[in-house]
Amino acid sequence: MNENSFSKQNNDSTQTEDLDFLKKLENLSSNEDKIKLSLEEMKKAISKENKPDFKTFWDIKNRCLVLFKTPLNATSRILFWKEYIDLSNEVKSLKNILSEQTNFEVEQIDLAINSLEADLKKYDAVLLAMKKIEINEKLKSLVYKKSFFIESQKELDLLNAFAARINSLRKETIKTQMRISAKNKFLKRFAIIGDIIFPKRKKIVDSVSEEFSISIDGFAKNFDLKKVSFFILKDAIKNLQNLAKKLTLNTEAFTNCRLTLSKCWDKVKLAEKSYKKERQKSKGFIDQALLKIENLKKMCETNPNDKDILNEEKEIFNFIKTLSLKNEDIKFLKFKINEAKAPIHQKKKKIKEKKISVEDEREKNRKTKLDQIKNDIKTLLDKSELSIDELEQEKNQIEEKLNGFDLAKFEKLILEKDFRALYHLIEEKKEKQTLNSSDELNQFLLVFEQKKKRRQTLKSHLDNLNKQLAASSLGFEKAMMLRDLIDEEKLRLKNLDKSIDQLEEKIESLESN
Numbered sequence: 001m002n003e004n005s006f007s008k009q010n011n012d013s014t015q016t017e018d019l020d021f022l023k024k025l026e027n028l029s030s031n032e033d034k035i036k037l038s039l040e041e042m043k044k045a046i047s048k049e050n051k052p053d054f055k056t057f058w059d060i061k062n063r064c065l066v067l068f069k070t071p072l073n074a075t076s077r078i079l080f081w082k083e084y085i086d087l088s089n090e091v092k093s094l095k096n097i098l099s100e101q102t103n104f105e106v107e108q109i110d111l112a113i114n115s116l117e118a119d120l121k122k123y124d125a126v127l128l129a130m131k132k133i134e135i136n137e138k139l140k141s142l143v144y145k146k147s148f149f150i151e152s153q154k155e156l157d158l159l160n161a162f163a164a165r166i167n168s169l170r171k172e173t174i175k176t177q178m179r180i181s182a183k184n185k186f187l188k189r190f191a192i193i194g195d196i197i198f199p200k201r202k203k204i205v206d207s208v209s210e211e212f213s214i215s216i217d218g219f220a221k222n223f224d225l226k227k228v229s230f231f232i233l234k235d236a237i238k239n240l241q242n243l244a245k246k247l248t249l250n251t252e253a254f255t256n257c258r259l260t261l262s263k264c265w266d267k268v269k270l271a272e273k274s275y276k277k278e279r280q281k282s283k284g285f286i287d288q289a290l291l292k293i294e295n296l297k298k299m300c301e302t303n304p305n306d307k308d309i310l311n312e313e314k315e316i317f318n319f320i321k322t323l324s325l326k327n328e329d330i331k332f333l334k335f336k337i338n339e340a341k342a343p344i345h346q347k348k349k350k351i352k353e354k355k356i357s358v359e360d361e362r363e364k365n366r367k368t369k370l371d372q373i374k375n376d377i378k379t380l381l382d383k384s385e386l387s388i389d390e391l392e393q394e395k396n397q398i399e400e401k402l403n404g405f406d407l408a409k410f411e412k413l414i415l416e417k418d419f420r421a422l423y424h425l426i427e428e429k430k431e432k433q434t435l436n437s438s439d440e441l442n443q444f445l446l447v448f449e450q451k452k453k454r455r456q457t458l459k460s461h462l463d464n465l466n467k468q469l470a471a472s473s474l475g476f477e478k479a480m481m482l483r484d485l486i487d488e489e490k491l492r493l494k495n496l497d498k499s500i501d502q503l504e505e506k507i508e509s510l511e512s513n
Contacts, residue, residue, distance in 0.1 A: 031070045035080045038064035042087050046094055057091055105176045112169055113189055120193060130154050133246045136239040141219050145211055149247065152208045156248040159201040166190055209253030216257045223264050229331045230271035237265050275328060285323040289333050292316045297340035304347045370411065373401055377418040381425060388429050395422055417485045424492055427454055441510045448507060451500050458496060462489045
């Protein structure tokens with residue numbers, strides 16, 4: 001129901017009440033009775049539970065004021081007038097209170113919208129914090145689409161939360177008594193947010209629905225009770241049904257998937273019924289095996305680390321071999337054994353997850369330290385005013401931090417790039433210091449030789465980088481880094497050649513003098 005329909009309802013209700021009041025008023029003969037009725041109706045108008053009916057109050061008040069101008073008993077006039085003034089003052093106070101309440105509600109709605117807009121701006125960060133759904137590992141048919149469903153539903157959960165907040169706030173805005181201009185501003189903001197959220201949500205819902213429908217159709221197509229035991233298929237159907245409830249699917253996809261799985265379920269139930277009839281012949285043997293499996297289950301639940309579990313499992317398998325059972329019965333018992341060992345599987349899963357978590361944390365810490373080292377190098381490069389000794393000291397400290405660091409190839413390239421920049425900075429400072437210490441020709445010749453050696457080293461390094469770049473086995477990322485490093489080294493070589501030429505001219509000038 002929209003705002004217009006609410007307004008229409010209120011207007012219709014008010015008009016009905018006005019007509020009732022006028023009819024009652026016409027039936028009264030004395031002015032005193034008419035004023036008394038008017039005052040009672042005024043009280044009713046401002047005493048309504050949901051919200052006071054100010055319009056009705058003011059309409060009756062104006063009519064009542066006219067009645068006071070008619071001939072009245074003096075005593076009655078004084079009493080009625082006092083009550084009339086009291087009601088007028090009361091409605092003013094009430095209006096002020098409601099105005100404050102409305103302002104507060106408007107302020108709260110505004111804060112809620114601001115919060116929603118802020119969350120929308122940091123969409124990626126909020127999405128990262130969203131909880132992922134779990135998909136049963138037994139659903140082998142979804143193994144390749146598992147990450148797609150998990151990530152898509154994770155985003156849908158966020159978008160659904162946004163949508164719920166929008167709808168809730170919109171309803172709150174519509175029912176709150178506020179100025180139409182303020183209400184329209186809020187509704188416009190909702191529309192802007194909705195234009196971002198709803199199309200995006202629809203697109204993902206359609207994508208998830210399509211992929212899930214394809215998966216269900218594939219499951220139904222490969223559904224073969226001759227190849228796969230009914231209890232395994234039964235378990236798969238349950239897991240798919242549960243997943244369908246977790247995923248946000250459109251109505252068509254959900255209905256079609258439900259119907260498809262229902263057909264498969266009917267086939268499973270028939271197979272199960274048939275199996276139970278056949279099973280009666282070997283029921284005693286199966287019950288004995290199930291009893292042993294139940295004991296195994298208790299052992300697994302009590303202590304998953306119990307070394308006797310493996311022996312118990314072997315004994316059960318050996319016992320099953322001694323029984324005259326059909327292939328389907330054996331599959332069923334194996335399935336039950338696997339179910340009994342669920343606590344062990346869960347423990348292994350937790351250990352694996354913990355190991356991954358520890359490794360992730362270790363890698364995170366390693367990258368944090370590496371980033372700090374990179375920042376240290378860049379900071380040092382900006383401190384060109386430091387002395388040579390200070391630069392070398394800090395460089396050595398950074399190198400010490402890198403000792404024992406297990407670096408990937410691309411990380412080595414990045415650090416090599418930064419360290420070479422630092423190396424050239426220090427060498428240039430040394431050369432500059434040597435030149436500034438004296439104007440003697442020997443000093444210039446010494447620096448000249450140093451620059452030539454540095455040029456040779458730089459040229460060799462550049463040739464080596466070009467050879468690496470020419471290698472066909474390089475990945476795109478490493479190739480880009482190498483290209484970046486080569487470009488920097490070429491620029492350094494160009495600048496070094498320029499400084500060598502300038503120094504050579506200076507030496508020639510000194511020699512001629």
